[in-house]
Amino acid sequence: MTSPVSSEPVGQPHFHYANGQLHAEQVALEPLARQLDTPLYVYSRAALQAAWTRYQDAIAGRDVLVCYGMKANSNLAVLAEFARLGSGFDIVSGGELARVLAAGGDPARIVFSGVGKKVWEIEAALTAGIKCFNAESDAELERLSAVATRTGQTARVSLRVNPDVDAQTHPYISTGLRDNKFGIAIERAREVYRHAVSLPGLEVVGLDCHIGSQIESVAPYLDALDKLLDLIDALETDGVQLHHLDLGGGLGIRYEDETALPPQALLDGVFERLQQRGRSHLQLVLEPGRSLVGNAGVLLTEVQYLKPTEARNFAIIDAAMNDLIRPALYQAWHGVLPVTPRQDEPAQTWDLVGPVCESGDWLARQRVLAIRQGDLLAIESAGAYAMAMACNYNSRNRPAEVMVDGADFHIIRRRETLEDQLRGESILP
Ligand SMILES: *Cc1c(COP(=O)(O)O)cnc(C)c1O
Numbered sequence: 001m002t003s004p005v006s007s008e009p010v011g012q013p014h015f016h017y018a019n020g021q022l023h024a025e026q027v028a029l030e031p032l033a034r035q036l037d038t039p040l041y042v043y044s045r046a047a048l049q050a051a052w053t054r055y056q057d058a059i060a061g062r063d064v065l066v067c068y069g070m071k072a073n074s075n076l077a078v079l080a081e082f083a084r085l086g087s088g089f090d091i092v093s094g095g096e097l098a099r100v101l102a103a104g105g106d107p108a109r110i111v112f113s114g115v116g117k118k119v120w121e122i123e124a125a126l127t128a129g130i131k132c133f134n135a136e137s138d139a140e141l142e143r144l145s146a147v148a149t150r151t152g153q154t155a156r157v158s159l160r161v162n163p164d165v166d167a168q169t170h171p172y173i174s175t176g177l178r179d180n181k182f183g184i185a186i187e188r189a190r191e192v193y194r195h196a197v198s199l200p201g202l203e204v205v206g207l208d209c210h211i212g213s214q215i216e217s218v219a220p221y222l223d224a225l226d227k228l229l230d231l232i233d234a235l236e237t238d239g240v241q242l243h244h245l246d247l248g249g250g251l252g253i254r255y256e257d258e259t260a261l262p263p264q265a266l267l268d269g270v271f272e273r274l275q276q277r278g279r280s281h282l283q284l285v286l287e288p289g290r291s292l293v294g295n296a297g298v299l300l301t302e303v304q305y306l307k308p309t310e311a312r313n314f315a316i317i318d319a320a321m322n323d324l325i326r327p328a329l330y331q332a333w334h335g336v337l338p339v340t341p342r343q344d345e346p347a348q349t350w351d352l353v354g355p356v357c358e359s360g361d362w363l364a365r366q367r368v369l370a371i372r373q374g375d376l377l378a379i380e381s382a383g384a385y386a387m388a389m390a391c392n393y394n395s396r397n398r399p400a401e402v403m404v405d406g407a408d409f410h411i412i413r414r415r416e417t418l419e420d421q422l423r424g425e426s427i428l429p
Helices: 029-036 045-059 076-085 093-102 119-128 138-152 187-197 219-237 263-276 290-296 326-330 420-424
Strands: 017-020 020-024 040-044 064-069 089-091 110-112 132-135 155-162 200-207 244-246 283-286 297-308 315-317 336-338 347-352 360-370 376-379 398-403 410-415
Touching: 020 029, 020 040, 029 040, 029 297, 029 376, 029 398, 040 290, 045 064, 045 076, 045 138, 045 290, 064 093, 064 219, 064 290, 076 093, 076 398, 076 410, 089 093, 093 110, 093 119, 119 138, 132 138, 132 244, 132 398, 138 155, 138 187, 138 200, 155 187, 187 200, 187 219, 187 420, 200 219, 219 263, 244 360, 263 283, 290 297, 326 360, 336 360, 360 376
Parallel strands: 040 398, 064 089, 064 283, 089 110, 110 132, 132 155, 155 200, 200 244, 244 283, 315 347
Antiparallel strands: 017 020, 040 297, 297 315, 297 376, 336 376, 347 360, 398 410
C-alpha cells in the first residue's frame, strides 16, 4: 500500500488544495485543464523563483556562477525567467545554444558540456562568445583547437574529469564512475592538461566534473572535490593556473520520501573545503537542472477508461510514456493527486497506464485513488526531464505547457498539432 487518498503535494509548496481543488499558486487546475485540454504541463513561476533564491541565499554574495542545466526543461519561458534572474546556462548542444540566445540569456555565462560536440556547434558557440567549453576527450580538444584557429578565435576550455566517485543514484543518471562515457579519467588529467595548454587557439581556464543526478547527500560531492583539489595542486606545479572550478549539477529533489539536497548544505561543505585547502579565490560554477525546475511543475491528465482486471486495476489515462518517460526509463516514482478529490467513490488501488502500445507505458503503479472516468489527475514533480524528453511515439501530439504566475497563467507552448507532426515528411514521387 502506498500513498493516502488525497495528501497535500509532497515537496511542491506552490501547488496546494483550496476549496476542494488543486491549485498552482492561485489558479485552480480543474477549469484550466478543461479549457486547455490534457495532457497539460503546468509550471509555477513562483516555484522557479523560490528554487533560484535557495541557490542565491546559499551563495551569499560569493563568486559562484549558477549555470542552469537547461536540458532538464528548455522551454523558452523557463529560460527567459532564469536569464532575467541572472542565471548562466549549461548547454549540451547547438540547439540549446540557440534557445538560450532566443531567450535573452547572456552568452558570457554559458558553459558547453557534452561528449559529442560537432564542428558547427563549436563554431556557433565561439561566435556567440560563450564562457567555456567543458571538453570531454583528447579528440575534442584537437577539434576545439582546430576550429578556433581556423576562425581566428580563442576557445576557453575546462577539462571535464571523471573523479571515479559513486554518486549512489540510478545507473542511467550516474556519470562520475570510471566506466561511464563522460569525462577524462582523473589519472590522465595532468597529461591531458599538458596537451591542452600546448594547443593553439585554446585558453585553459577551468576544471569541471558532473558526477550524476538526483544525488541526496553532500559526501559524493566532497569526495569529488578532494580529488579535484589534489589535481589543482598538481597542475600548479606544472605551471597551469585555473580560474574556475565547476562541480556540475545533480542535487536531488523530493519525489516521494527522498531528502532533497539543499544548495545550502552543498555550498557550506564546499566553501569550507575550499577554505581549508587555500582555494577560496577560485570561482565556483554549478550546473543545477532538476533542483531548479523539478518541483515547479505537474502534468495534468484525464482518466479515459477504468479497466479492472483479475490481476490489476488499470486506469487508462491520456498521458503516456511519450509525454513523461521517467517511469518507463528509470522506474521513477511520481506522486499522483486527484485534481478535485471526490468523497463519493471508494478508494481502490490503481495502475495508471497510458494509451501507448508498450507494456512499459505506465506512469504510476499501485496507487490508492478514488477515481471515475473523466476525472483529472496531477502527476507531481514533472518540471524536470519531463516535457524536455517528450516525443511523438505512436504519433501523439506533444502536450501544451502553461506557466502560472499568481492568479494569471500563460500558455508557453501551444499543444502540438497533427500538421506540426507531418511537417517535413514527404511521400515518394
Ligand atoms: C544533466 C547535467 C546537468 C544537470 O543535472 P541535474 O541532475 O539536473 O542537476 C549538469 N551538468 C551536466 C554536464 C549534465 O549533463
